Amino acid sequence: MGKNLLLSVFLLFLSSICTFAQQRTVSGRVTASADGSPLPGVNVVIKGTATGTATDADGRFTLTVGNSGDVLIFSFIGFINKEVTVGQQSTVDVSLDEDATQLSEVVVTGYGVTPKRELTGAVSSVRGEALRNMPVQSFDRALQGQAAGVQVLSANGVPGGAVNVRIRGLGSITAGNEPLYIVDGVQLNNRNDGGGTVSNNPLAFLNPNDIESIDVLKDAANASIYGSQAANGVVIITTKKGKSGQKTRFDLNYYKGFVEPMPTLRMLNTQELFQVRKEARLTANPSLTEDQVRQAVLADFGFPTTLTEQDIAALPTYDWQKESFKTGTIDNLELSMSGGNDATTFYASMAYNGQDASLINIDFKRLGGKLNLTHKINSKVSTEIGLNVSSITQRGPYGDARGTTAFGAPQYASPLILPFNPIYDPSESSGFFGLPASGDVIVGDLSQNVIANANYIKSKGLTNQFVGNLAVNYKIIDGLTFRVFGGLDYRNLRSEFYGDPRLSDYFNIKGTQTTGNNVNSNLQGNATLTYNKTFAAVHNASALVGFEYREEINEGNSFTGRSFPTPDFSTPNAAAIPFAVGGFWTGFKRAGFFGNFKYDYNKKYILSVTMRYDGSSRFGSDSQYGFFPSISGAWNLTEENFMKGAEFVSDLRLRAGIGTTGNDQIGNFDSRSLYGLGGVYGGVTGIGPSQMGNADLRWERNQTTNIGVDYGFFGNRISGSVEVFQRLSKDLLLAQSLPQTSGFNSITKNVGEVKNEGLEFELRTINLDRNGFKWTSNFNITFLRNEVVSLFDGLQVLPGNLAIRVGYPLGTNINNPYAGVNPANGRPMHYDINGNLTYLRVAADQVPMGHQNFSDMFGGFTNTLTYKGIEFSFFFQYDYGRTVANVQHFRMADLGGVPRNSRYSFFEERWTTPGQITSVPRPALNRTEIASTISSYQTTARFYEDASFIRLKQVTLAYNLPQNILGRLKISNARIYAQAINLITWTKWTGYDPEFQDTGNGTEGIIPQTRNYTFGIQVGF
């Protein structure tokens, strides 16, 4: 031993003497070509030797080379290798290009990661950069148009409000269609508990800028490992982590901006309103003289009947919409810190985000902190810790943010209030016109001063949320790892509503205050064992087995007090009358075993089998457990010899998979026969049968088939993927209508089948890359078809919901087709079931309208242009195929029939003279013609509109300061940027905005989207 050592030292010594004569030193700095930032840890090796070094924190290196012919190889993960011949130079400065394909190389696929090249299922990945600095409060909103097959529509324009995410269509009728969200391994509760008070997006707890990547598992090949929760797809969010070997880095980011409302609707002015009201009166009673009509209308509107036409012409018009929709502000400030060494890495951030809605006194404020920590205890044991704490304060609207017909809600009422009603009254101490104490009355159906409502009502939601995870990995032997993971998602939502006693709704009850608490505790843990082994250098096998348990308890209480001494007192203790108490408790449990077995031959042929045996407390005692398997494979064609000649093909991979996933998004206790709390009588709380049980209630199953191709040409200058899929949802959970004579309304059963079929296409191109100018595009499109395949008992139409019928897509619009106006008399007509014209609408005449509230084509298109630190990008989002009844028009087409204002477009097109061809009937009092069979004006059939849109969703202009300036300022990177959101929209929709989700209230009173403009600066030290 000693002898050998001596020999080695001698040889080493000898060799150094031998090379001494020729050696010299080369030094330099390695930077990233994109932003000129230094790259630490880059390997610098002399080609053909083992001699090399790594760059320091500043990107600098020094290396001894032999001769001028030596070639240096610079390599770094995520960047394209570069070779430089040393020549005579003593300084070698190098800038490395990012490798776009390598960056997204690893995909998080549930309980582990998979290299993208080994993927067998359909996964869309979005890098955090794509979401960077979007002025949105939750990441789901930032996902819009970014991933094929993923449709994201905001339900409304409330900041931090609900968003609907649909992956590959609608697979369920009454169980949920929401995907499973997992943040750093923690399965989230994504139920919106804000209800009517605030629109509370459960995903808003996470600062989108903390996100490293989002991976969307779209088919069963990968998703079936989440078994019962995966039917609607799985969205896996990975947050940023520190990197080892990195100098501690600070990033400061600040942006500020403003929120601009969408254009308001042109409503009738006072004089136009008088005109149509007169016509409506004449429709009811054609024999009235001009004076009689005028006097009747003056009386209708609360004016002295002595006013003349000249007086009426001089009446003012007040714009209530303009007072309701206002410009707001956006503020965002973040500080993050990351770094690490071989044993420990960390990422920590603190952030504040505040944004107003375009409607007065609705806003969102979030203060949050995040910490990700990894630590290697020894060579066998390592831990991961993640903590996210956030506190969100929202001021909510009056009425439900998801749509309301509350007369006191500005978003609903402001266009409809009769326009001669003043808004303000300087002689009142409140400054508002028409509050009950003043004795003045706001004339019309909409008799509340909604601007006073918005100013005086205190509607607030405070969400405190903690999401944390802890994992311990134990490397038992090489290739075999045991991992224990625990996660907690705890949320406390406190809501407050104060109805101010000065307002008409609360004047008689002297004010009301409701405080509610909603606590959700979502606890989970899993244990997994993974094993990897390579046999004979080409056979790679891996296995994962695990067990998981999840339990969620949701409970809450609320109390309401009434009768407050003055409006200055709004806390519960000031209420003279303890009015009502409420409370609830509910929960569920899930448990399951899962496994994944994978084999590949030299990365050329890949086979993967995934399965889960899963149980849920929500199902009947006879069928609590279900089995969800999948099998999938991939073939990397570029590994084949016959492809070696085709140099232009850089990547070609075929994938196919089939499998099942489950859906248990139904009520927690839907399978049981229950006596629940009922009404109160005589001071006794009643109980009564609340639910008919179904012990056979079982999983809703999705059977998905997916075939995909990943392609890359010309060194991946053109790359992307194409996917064809079918998703067959069987055993649909459905509230089957029962004859109400049974005493029950419905029972949850497994009935029916729905099919979704589609084609997804993703294309990434580098269009131009010359002289520092680079233009890249990213395009995706999804075509979707949806059809109800069967219902129970051979039924063709679902009783109680005529829109669900075999052979038609979900969301089919059903109505009495509108036949326009009878040119002879101006009365609206419909077609009956035989296609004959009728004045009378009856339910039996309702037929499918041939269109549906379901998008069949959607996607996004991003272009990024960069030139020497200047970056310009614009992003289009588009959504096609939705036809929705513009229910807002339902109330805006009365044309004086009822005391509400109407929209000008209906005024222009209304029937006035015999023979006129139009779709807008003559004005009619109370919306009805006097006849025993009334031709109803109240029909949504008139108001179907195409809600398709293309939207210039995002425009960003950024400038990265050059290194020579940064060096002087001792900062490593700096970026200033400006952004505009929702800048231009092309649509046929005539309401405020085509992006909304119809959640049952139609499209009425939805707080519309906004245009946002932000300016910001980001500095790294």
Next chain:
Amino acid sequence: MKKIYSLSLLTSLLVFASCESILEIDPRQSIDSSQALKTPEGITANLANIYSNLKSTLLYGRDFVATAEALADNARIINRAGGRYVQQGANAPNNHFGNWATAYNVINQINILLEALPSANITDSFRDSVEGQIRALRALFYFDLMRAYAYEPGMAPSPSVDFGGVPLFLTGVLDPSQIELKSRATQAEVYSQMYADLNVAITKAPTAGGPTYVTRAFAFALYSKVALYNRDFDNAESYATQALALKGNLSTNASYVADWRQRVHPESLFEVTFTTDSETIGVNESVQSAFTTRIALPPSTTLGGWGAVVPTSAYLSLFPVGDVRRTLYENGLNRSGSIVIECTKFLGKTGTVYMDNIPVMRTSELHLIRAEARLRKAAPDENAARADVNVIAQRAGLAPYDNTVVGAALLNAIYLQRQLELGWEGDRWFDMKRRGLGLTKSTGNVPYDDYRILAPIPIREIQSNPNLKQNANY
């Protein structure tokens, strides 16, 4: 390492062994059906739930009072409740009663409870008291279903539109296998079932507890009203007499208005009772709000409800000068630019705005039922009939009908007193219908042979039960 292997093996074994129990979780707001009706507490709570359904806006909380008035001819509608009652006021198709689902839900609860009573762990007197109450209530729910959805026995305008009564369910349903798809029973079958239930109720219902709960007096009173609708005048008279014997107190002329201001009307045999503030129906749908803009009598000028369903001038002109009942109609407040005369029978008398008890039957009505029955029975007794109607007329401050008022004139006098006495209590629509009369309205007449006399059976019922026939023209 061995430790870890054995630990994970142990965990797996434990988990496997308890696959069922690991998912065990029980609701805390509900209990299993089989446990619910075993104790006096459970039965009391279920009984409260049965009663509470009467407060529904589909029943006495609104429709059987306010909507009934809107459909009939005493009222006109001012469109100032955001369009509410306008369609009902114009008798637009499909704007009608909708008590179907609520009624059958309660009937099922009653059926289940009737089956549970014999084996429940309760005293016999409690058992009888509950049975008497719920049998009377079952009769009431069937009676209201019949009034809304079917013609009275023998009163169909033509056989072609007579689809009978309503389906008759007498056994409880708790399980899908117990669901029956029944067709409509005949009117006679439904009435004989109401008689059967009331026959038990008049012996078993408690004597105390009124008017919040069903008493024996109310069972008799309901029996007399059901018999009147069945044109079974002998029984109508006899049961009215028995009801009056148990509770015969009448308001006086002096107390007439004041009695309408009390939380509990002293004449009520049964009134749907609202107890705590949180039971208020609110400004949009309450009876008070439908009828008046006021929240209190003058001099208060505080604007409250919508005041959409208001008396026509023709109705007000029916009141003779000096009729104390006319005092209950007075000017409302300015709402949407108009001030009109409104009915003030419901003014938030519980002390909570928009919350009033709703009398289902008052002793005054018993006199009117008996007057009509005595006149229309096979052997009419005009003097006795006249005496009954004079109780009402004289109490109102009118001169009594004298011996010259006989036959059809006396019958019309009884009908007029009914119209005046029970105005804005939801009686008029049903009264005209049972007599086979249509309505004359400014918004368009509704003749008795018009299909809009009957309510449409919910379309989902027709779709989910092939044996169920829809009313004509719906």
